[in-house]
């Protein structure tokens with residue numbers, strides 16, 4: 001499959017820039033190390049189930065949800081247990097809001113334990129997220145490739161490696177016209193934690 005690195009490829013112009021903002025060293029190495037260790041050891045990680053071809057299967061990663069008390073996160077009709085903000089996660093939310101001018105009321109954490117953990121092609125497109133959701137995604141630990149492909153043209157595919165401490169903001173029509181995923185890999189890999197700050201409407 002033809003793959004391009006989003007920010008290096010000559011064909012970069014093909015990917016609409018108004019859909020992404022990216023800051024490679026958003027967190028310093030020390031900040032990212034501390035946050036990763038804290039979350040690995042203390043977040044209430046759960047393995048959820050999801051519906052796949054009429055069968056319930058375990059998701060190939062662990063998740064945890066923190067947010068304002070009025071809002072619950074749900075996926076595939078399963079309400080996810082909500083946890084109160086920790087001071088560190090709340091401070092991080094405020095820092096992103098201040099620097100980029102967006103607003104969030106929750107954060108969904110994903111833990112990819114090794115190269116066999118993944119998230120399949122999907123869009124974060126549910127009515128609770130509103131029409132053009134802004135999602136701020138921080139990566140910690142193992143660098144994994146974040147792949148995008150155009151809904152109606154799967155050959156338009158881009159891959160962006162997300163290193164420790166980086167911040168990617170997905171916005172505009174991204175969830176309308178593009179799918180994204182973290183693929184499994186055949187290469188052994190260490191843990192990666194991903195934090196996706198979101199603004200969720202009450203349900």
Ligand SMILES: O=C(O)CCC(=O)C(=O)O
Nearest residue numbers: 110119124146182194196
């Ligand atoms: O792990 C990532 O970078 C992406 C996670 C994701 O797409 C999601 O939680 O919706």
Ligand SMILES: [Fe+2]
Nearest residue numbers: 122123124180
């Ligand atoms: Fe997503």
